[in-house]
Structure formats: C-alpha cells, structure tokens
Amino acid sequence: MPRLFIALLLVSSLSAEVDFSRDVQPILNKNCIACHGGVKEASEVSFIYRDQVLGKGESGKIVVIPGDPDGSEMMVRITSDDPELLMPQPEHGPRLSDEDVKTLRNWIKEGAKWGEHWSFTSPKKHKAPNVKDSTWPVGKIDHFILAKLESNGLKPSAPARPAEWLRRASLDIIGLPPTIAELDAFEVAAKNDYAQAIEKETDRLLASPHFGERWASVWMDLARYADSEGLGNDRKRDVWKFREWLINAFNQNLPYDQFVIEQLAGDAIPNATLEQKIATTFHRLTQANSEGGTDDEEFRLIAAMDRNVTTWEVFQGISMNCVQCHSHPYDPLKHEEYYNSLKFFNNTRDSDATDNSPVLPIPLDPNKYAEANNLLNKIDQLEQTIHDAWLEVDKSSVWHPVTQLSASSNTAHLSIVEKDGFAEFRASDNAKINSIYTLTAQVPEKLKEFTAFRLTYLPKDEGKALTDAEWGASLNHIQVEKIGVDGKAQLVKLIDVIPDEAHPFFNPNKSLQKRGMGWGTYYKFFRPRHATFVLSEVLPVGEGEKIRFTLQNGGMYMASFALVAKRGRISLSDDSAWVTGQTDSKFVNARSDLQQARKQLNTIPHVNTLVIAERDPEHSRVTNFFNRGNWLDKGQVIQTASTPSVFPPMQAKAGKPNRLDFARWIASPKNPLTARVFVNRLWLEVFGVGIVPTPEDFGSAGEKPTHPELLDTLAVEFATEMKWDIKAMLRRYLTSAAYRQSNKVSPKLHELDASNRLLTRGPRQRLTGEMARDSALLASGLLSRKIHGPPTFPPLPPGVWRPFAGPKWKTPEPGDPERYRRAVYTFWKRSIPYPTFITFDAPTREMCSKRRMPSNTPIQALAVMNDPAFHECAQVLGQRMLMCKEESVHAKIALGYRATTSQRITPERLTELRKLFDKLEQNFTDNPLQSKKLAETADGAAYAVIASVLLNLDEAITR
C-alpha cells in the first residue's frame, strides 16, 4: 500500500489528456520494447519511432490508427483472448492491466499524439509557483519544493539545529566535518541570525581549498580516475596531474562549459594552455592492456569506444553502451549513430602502447607550466617547420625505385616480389626478433649520384590494413655500403633520418646509432610508412655498382610480438638538396633551436603524464561501422563524425566536424541535456537523491524528474544567466530552506516518502568511503591538510597488497604527515582498490560510474572497528581526549563525541559512555599488558576504546 501512495504522490499534475512520454511510453517500455524496440523488431513492429508505430507490421495490419482504437492492431492484440494472438505473448510477460489498456485506448482515441522524450527537448524556465506558506521559502528552489509538498497535503520539517546543518554542509561541500572551533563560531553566529550565518558559512566553505578535493573525488568516479591501467597487468601510470587540475578547476570555479570543453578537447583549443592539455587526461583514464599477447589495436578500440560511451554517459546522461551492438532499445538512437559519434574519438595518437605514448612532461611545479608550455609549443612548431621544409625538398626530388634486389637473413626467410615497379622484400611471418636483413640493390640505371634513399615499410595486405592494422616494426640500426664493380665494400656515411611525420614518438636518428628503438612503424600500422635517409655527402655511383643495406630489426614487444619488418621497398635519390639542406642555415638553426628547447624542457623536473593528442590529418585513421558491434567484423566506412539526429544539429567551426566541435556542442546552452544532467548531479550529492533519481539515465528507461519545472528552471538559469557557475549553483542549494530542514523522520513520514524525494525533511546520507577516512583523521587531529601531490600510501591491513605488477606500497611511518593525507590522494589501483573505499561502496573505477549505491554491511562495521588506519585514529583520538585541557572524564568524553559527530552530547549518552569508561579503566588497570598495547596508561587505553566506539557511531558515519 505505501508504495501505491507514493506513486500517487509523485504523479502531480494529472491532466485529462493522455501524454505520450508521461503515460504511454512507460507502458510500451515495460511491456513491448523487449521484442518491438531498438534491439529486436519482431514481426517488423517497433515502438521507438512514430512512423513505425503508424506503419504496418509483417502481417500487413496497421499497428496504430490515430483516432481508431478498434481498428488498431495493437489494441486487438493486447485485448485478445486468443493465446495465439495475445500480446505480450503469455510466455513473455503478463497481460496488460485494465488501466494500461484504457490509457492506450484513450491515447489512440485522442489521435495517438507523439511526444519526444522530455529530456531530449529544450528545457524552459518556469515561474516560481505560488505557495500558501510564503514565510518558508528562502529562494526560488523552495517555492517549487513547497508547492509540491502543499499539493500533497504535506508540510516541510522544522529547521535543523545549527550543528546539524553545519555538519551536513561541511561534509557535502568540503568533504570534512566541522572542527570544534568552527562549530562554536557557527553556533554563536546562528543564535544571532541563523539565515545570515548560513550565508556566510556557505561562502566560507565554497572558498575553502578543500572544496576542490571533495568535488574532485565525485568527478573521479565519472572520469574513472585510477593510478593504474586496469586490464592485464594493471601497471602503475602517472595521471595525478589530472587530479591536481581537477581540484584547481573546482577551487577556481572554472565555468562548467569550459570544464567540459577542456576535458574533451583541451588539446584542440587554439593556443591551449598546459592546464588545458592536462585536462585531456580525462579520456586517457580508460583502461589499457599490457598483458603479453594482447592486440594493441583491440584495446585501443576498446579505449576509444569507452571514450565515446563515457562522454555520453557523463555529460548527457545517456546510456550509449548498448548502441555499439544494436540500436538503443528504448531511445531513438540508431546503431550507426554510435559510430558517427565514435569517429570523434578514433583519431587520437594513443594506441594502447606499453610506453603509454603520448605523454607530456608536466612540470612538478605549476609555476613552470607556462614556461614548459612555451617550450612544448616551440618544439612542435620547430618540428613542423623542419618537416614542412623537407616536404618542399621532397616535392622536387625524383625517386628511383630499386628494381633489382637480393635479400638474405639467417633468422628470417626473405623473398623478393616485383610490385608497382619495385623489387620489394618480404619476410616470413615467423621472422625472429632482432633479425638482420641484408638487402643488396643494383644501382638504378639513370642514377649517377646518390644523396638519399627512402625506406618504405608496407602492410602485407594494404587494403585490409586500413581497417585491420598490422603489427609494425622498428629499425634499430641501419648500415649502408657501396659495393664497387670489383666487389669491394665502402661504408656509406649517413647523416640524417627524416620521417614522414612531424612529431614521431621515437627519435628516428636512433636508427643510425644502434641505441634501441629508432625509426619504425611501431606498434600497429595502417598504411605504408617511410623515412628518408640522407648521406653525409653526395656519392658518385655508376653502372654495375651495388648498394648494400644492412637492417637490424627490433626486439620483442609486450613479451610476444617481434618488431620485425615484413615488407619493404627502397628508392634512391640523386637530388643534392638532401645533402646541402643539412648545412642550410634554415635547417641548422631550426635544429639547434629544437635541441635547445628539448634540453631546456628536460631540465624542468616533471612527470610524464598521459594526455590526448590528435593524429596528423595525413595519418588519420579510418572509422568503420562494426557489424553487430564486433570490431573484427567491419562494415561501411563512416565518412563524417556527427551527433544523433534526435538532438539539435551540431555546427562545425570549419571543415569537417571534430572533437572540439563536439565538445562545444555539448557545452552549449542549446544542448537539452548538459545543464540538466549537471545540476541534477550537484543536487544528488547534496540532497541524497537526484531530481531525476536515475542520474545515469535521462533516457526514457530512466525515471522522470520529481520536480520537472524546478529541474528545467535550474538548468536554463545555470546555462544562461549564471554562466555555468558551479559554486553559485551549490550556494543556492545550500542556502535553501529545503536543505536547512531537520532530518528527523517520523514513521508516518517515512512511510509516505521513504527516500525523501519530496524533501519532506533534510537529507541524511551515510559518509562516502573518502569522508569516512577523512572524518576519522580530522576527529583525531591527524589529518594533513596539504593539497595536491602524487598518490599517497596510507596504512593497509596486512595481506592486502599483493599486486600482479608493482608498485610497492610504502606507508610513511606514524607521525609523518604523508601518512595522514586525505583519501582523494590515495593510490588507486583498479585490481586492488583501497579496502575502506570499496567497503563503503566506491566503484573500482574500471569504467565510468554514475552513482554509488550505499550499502550497509558487516564488512563496514569490521573496517571502522578494526582496520589499522581507523584503529590508529581511535588511539590518537583517545590520546586527544586524555590530554585535552578539560579535567573531568565527562568533559573529555563530551569532547570526543563532539569531534566525531559534531553534536553536543546528551546526558543519557554521557551516562552510557561513562559507564563503559569505568568498566574499561578497571579492566585495563587489571590487565596492564593489554592496556600497554593501546596506550601508556589504563585510562588512556580506556579513552582509546571509547574513541573507537565514537568513530563507529551511526551519527559519526552519517551526515
């Protein structure tokens, strides 16, 4: 019964006319969509698009005829008594209720009006509704809340006591409970003017440097932030500069539209700052797989698909995962639209390489960011300048293909194939690592002078490789000799290797030095790639002479793949510009500047951080449709990246739409979802349940907003007049009368509104895992308030840390402030997440997580009672009570109670704890050995146990 009542409460403005998205769609989603939706269109019937509903099924009968329920096949089927005809078929589900049948009948009778799902249409601002009790509302929010309460015959709860409000606000906004001094000050101020005290305190909290830490930990679930790579070996990787960026972004109140754009496409913003480049780490937090024998291309694609899906989930509240394999089961998102959107993310330079490339050397000291960014830009420009200049040289050069070639190797089977006017070499598939190829070319007839040669590595199957990349190769060393007519060999000195891209991951010139990876097609490549090798001087060559190339191939990659060339061609040039260019001041200066800039950059202490970077247009990847979502079964080529047609169209700033255009499209006031999804997320964190209770799904399978006008008004205001100001929005929430209510709940009220969706009372939430740790540290006085820095390693229970692949978990000694850093800095390893966080329902952050579902388990109890980190807090809090200036046991207990719960102790509680204290003190006096394990003295040990009880109180782990 209570459930029914709630359902009635939530359907507010029941109008006479049937509304498609409010009344009809839920019935269809529940009963029909499984067979007649985006996944399956059984008998050619689907209820996703209007034209399909008004069309014919396989039987030739029209599904729905507007205005004619009796003529509509749908009505015939759902009301049939013939089990052969009845829908849903009896084995698939129960018969529709009479009420549902009536709704559908009325809907058709009224013309079967179609409505787009509410969240896919633009939000409109609404006037604050009138309320009977005009004294209660503080702001506009309260009018919406109260109007709803009043329409349901309910009243708001009394205001919370100041200590209750401050505890809630402090934990919600900065993730830490108030200190006793803060409580004292606030209680005094509130006595004077509660409303004003709330305003001032809210401003203080929003200005606190801890604000960013609290909201970063919220965003880190969405960003799937972890310090390890996930799948496979789950190795450590350096991404903590992104956390630093996130904390700063919140603290500096970066407008949300900018916050979105920088994370999705910071690298593409013109004149991007280093901060904006760091923001792109957001999408490098996808998993990587460095397990031996894994296909980099597979896991690169998995990461790209994750970026696509995560973008839709985080910023749009749309579940896109299922659209990889088929059209969305409930929402008008077509299968191919997934791939149109994937194309935005499919051209980044990362490739699941074990070296994590691309990375940027981010200075440890943020004061050096501007300097480093200038150097990085300079390096980029110089590399581009040099590359472009060589392209000019190349344009006028004539390349003479090698048409007569012999090849040998003692560790690979080589053969020569005539193709496209070349004599090219091919190697057998099981060519061994570090194979040495000896290629001897006859000097081409017309060639009189030899200045440079071009080595091209090609995929074995060029057509197929465009969509199924092949394993690449590395040229670890190359040596060239001229063989005279007399057979004598003369070493040919090489001076430069010019790659076919401006910004290669490895220095191609290393191929001349025998120092590991040089020029190559590592690790997977799609198209032929080449490099031009330049001689130190023009070498006269003649008929009958030969050139011998000795190629040393690369070693093993990921313990499995040999980075060995499988197919290659050589052509020679007689253009002296290659050689003279080397001493041309244009190149010489650019190179020396480049070297200088690199050197300078390297002197800045830094951490190589994973970032997103786009591939050059000439090396861009092809994006295909995947048949049934299978990446090995590629369908048509996606020509242009685009957004689903159900949404407002996207404008490309110039040329073809790119990732930046997409980011701007999301961060636009015209996007119907962005602002709604975000104001709802803030609401969820603060009020405990979202206005849309399913923050992960704003589609038609999700729940409808409890206060739709409020949500839309907040969304419009946030995206327009408030200019995406996050702190200002939170300020509105915190200073509202709704938030100020006491969280006391009577059995009757609880029965009426169990999850407090109507806000009949103030929110009461369990602490998150992060808050649980930080609160215990704060109460005991151990908390380090240092902001930022690399991951930290707090105490762990023994036996937990057995990583598959490092790093060591080195906990600083007791007393070292690094041992007591806030939870947000804890090293986050996906395969061994920090137990306290997981126990308190944190996700493992393997993928984007939109909501934590609070649980209440014995494992949580064991953690707060016995986990070494909590136990240390209990001991130190006990000491704090023992040593405090208050003399009496009562006062000491009261202090501990206030430190852990933010409340003043009641006499009954004091009596209870005093009774326990006396018992403990007696016990420890009788058992000094036991006592010593907890504290110096018996009373100290007793306080430690009292402190543990206090930390475990229901009040201490709720806010």
Add this chain to the structure above:
Amino acid sequence: MNLFEKLQAEKLQHSTRREFLRDCTTGLGGMWLASQGVSNAAGPLNISRDPSSPLAPLSPSFAPTAKRVIYLHMVGAPSQLELFDYKPTLEKYDGKECPKEYLEGQRFAFIQGVPKMLGPQFKFSQHGQSGAWVSDRLPQLAKHADKMCFIKTMQSDQFNHGPAQLLLQTGSPNLGHPTIGAWATWGLGTDNQNLPGYMVLISGGRIPRVGSSLWGSGYLPSVYQGVQCRSTGDPVLNAANPAGISSDIRRAALDSLKNLNERTFHEIGDPETVTRIAQYEMAYRMQTSVPETMSIDDEPAHIHEMYGTQPGKESFANNCLLARRLAEDGVRFIQLHDWGWDSHGSSKSEALNGGFQDKCRQIDKPISALLTDLDQRGMLDDTLVVWGGEFGRTPMLENRGGGSGNKFTGRDHNPNAFTIWMAGGGVKPGMTYGETDEMGYQVAKNPVHVRDLHATMLEMFGFDARRLSYNYQGLDQKLIGVKPAKVIKDIIA
C-alpha cells in the same frame, strides 16, 4: 523499475517490520522476511530482498541439484592435451609444420607464422569403469574418474587471460559484471549468516591479474561480492580485533554502541540506523565464526595426511581443505584460484617440461582428497565441484618472437577447445561430453560455450538462466548475456 527505485521500494516495504523491531533489535541479523523470495510469474525473475538481511536463504525457481559450489579455477589455463584430452594422432604429427588450414582466420596471442605441432608430452591411460583418459601427471585424481564428468569441448571467445577469466566468471570479457558466485549468492542467499555467502581462496603465489573483479558483484549490490580469504593477516579482512582489544572489551564496547545507536534511532527515526545495529551484531559474530572455520589446526592427522596440508601456509592443499570446511559451514559459493598454469615454454616455471609438472603435483592429492572427503561426509551429492582454466592450449608448439630453439616446451592459448570437469551436485558421474578433432584443436562434436556452462550451472542451482536477470541501465541483465545459451541436459543426472 531501476535498481535504485527497487531498493527504495524494498526498504519501504520492510520499514514497517523495522518499526516492530525497533524495541527488540537482538537477533535481528538472523531473521529475514517472509516476503523475501523469488516470484514465479512469467517474464524476468523478480527476486526481492530485504536490504537489512540481504543474504537470507531463498528457494530457487525449481528444485536444485546443487546446494553449493566449489569452483577450482586453474589460473593461466592448464593444457588439456597433457591432462585429459588424449590425442594419439597429434603424437604422430609431433615436430611437423602446422597445416595451413589450422592457421587461417585464427588470432593467436603469441604464435607467429607457421609453428610446429607438439605431441602429448605425457603418458595417458584409461581409468575406472568409464574408461576416462587421464595422463600420468594426475595419478591420484585418476582414481576418481568414475565420479567425474568431463566436458572436452569448452569454448571461449577470448584468447587473452584477463578478458577470458572475466568471461568465465562473469559471462562478459569486460569489467563491471557480476560473477557467477555473486549471481548465485544473490539468487540463493546463504545458509550461515555468520559467514559471508561467497568466499574466495587464492594460491600459487599470485592474485589473478584482473584482481577483485574476478569475484566482484558488478551491478548487483556490493554485499554479493566474494570475500577474499587471506593466508597472511586476518583470514577475512579486519576480522581480528586490534592488539589490546579482547573479545570481552569488544563486546562491552558493542553493547554501548548499540545502546547509543538505538538512542539515535529514537531521536532521528532513520531505519538505516536499525540496519546498522544489526550489521554490527553480525560483524561481531563473524569475528568468531570466521577464524573458527578458517583454522585447520583442529583437523585430525589423517585429514592433513590425505590433503597434504600444512597449517599456516598458503597452499592449494590448504585451500581445498578450507573449501570443505566452508562448504560444511554453509557457505554458498567457494571459489579457488590457483595461479601458475600458463605453460608457454617461455621460462622454466611456465613450461610443460618444467613448472607445469609441479603444478600437477600440487593439485593431484588435494583435489583427490577433497572428492573423497566430500563423498565420505555425504556432501558430494549436493556440492558441485568444478575444475578448469579460462581457455585451452594449442596443439602447436609456441614460437614467440619468431622462433624456438628454447629448451622449454609450451603451448599458446587456444580458446577453441578445452577441457573442464565437474563432480557431484547432480552431474552425471563417469561420463565424457563432447569430442575435439584429432589434434585437440577444434570442437568436432557438441561444443559447450562458456555461456552454456553458466546456463547449466544455474540450472543446477534451480534457476532458468534466461530468466535470472537484474534490471540495470534499463536492461534485464543476465549472466548469459543476450546470445543464446543452452543447458547441457545430457550431463545432469
């Protein structure tokens, strides 16, 4: 209805009961609601659970043949061709180049180009009345051949360890899905409320690479995730009191805590507080029962002798004995992971002519003892024992990096065909299901995909795998996913 709404609705339904319990919170954890249960109406199974006793036992849809599971996962994938799938033809091809048709359209983790075939490395003989082929590496286990049901034609669609292990445990190669243990615990609850319902034991010196996701609860509530038992430190994380806190002190502290929390409940009225009181009481009982169950010291000498156990050591043998103790004490799903079966031939420890033989010795006696022990206690009938890896191994010699010349012998990953076996819990004893081709490379007859194994196991627990679902992100999520899965009726007694 989505997950959140469902939980909220459930809480609401049960809140009246909590009012009743407000004044009598003792013994709360052991109780559960009559309204909890499994509905048998058409469509997806609707399992409703009281969030304050989420592990209370429930009856499945139909009579189960297995009440509990002991799953012995050999991490890294043991070679079926050296243990159970005897291939005399392969012996003849030993050292010859692999036929081209075996390589076309296949993806390998390590093999490149044209590898050579590798014959069985050990001697095989037939055992028991069933005449099952078992190699000489498992002499003790071979004596139980008539208790075992071999599936020779298991198939996976993943050929890397991480994704394949996830597929085997969760039905999906990607992270974020509940494991079969979590599904079983969610659907059936557990018989002993003083122990977790789903426990995980690890041996071989290493935790599997995907870590806790191999016993995670995915989108199911976190209470259904496996609890990892440890051989160093507390058997269950934080089960032991800190130094200086005796059991008496803990009890006294908990009594006060309870009184204080009850006061809070009277003042605020939040039912979560009542649940919390119950959870602390359950935690206290777990503190006693977990170490009791997890200590093998009190086992008689002949049992230690039979299993080859040494108390205090991390070993597969200890874990087998622990598995029996947990099963006896009412744990629903007992998952063992034994690391070290990835015999590529890349080093001594990972070679058929090296570490593989040690691994065989480490499991032969304990598994044999476990089967005997369960049988003698009358528990084998309703305890399903499953043994297997995440995929099989190729009949070709591995040639990573392009060539052999290695003194160690090994095989690459083969997802196309591998052997697992089951015993007890209602499987047909002494039978073999499915046949591989003459090289043991592909399935020749009766393929069993991992999905089919899952469907079959759920059937044994009393659930229709097509209906056991959980609504998440708007979809009825299932262990078997969306592709068709079949119950292998032939192997169910």
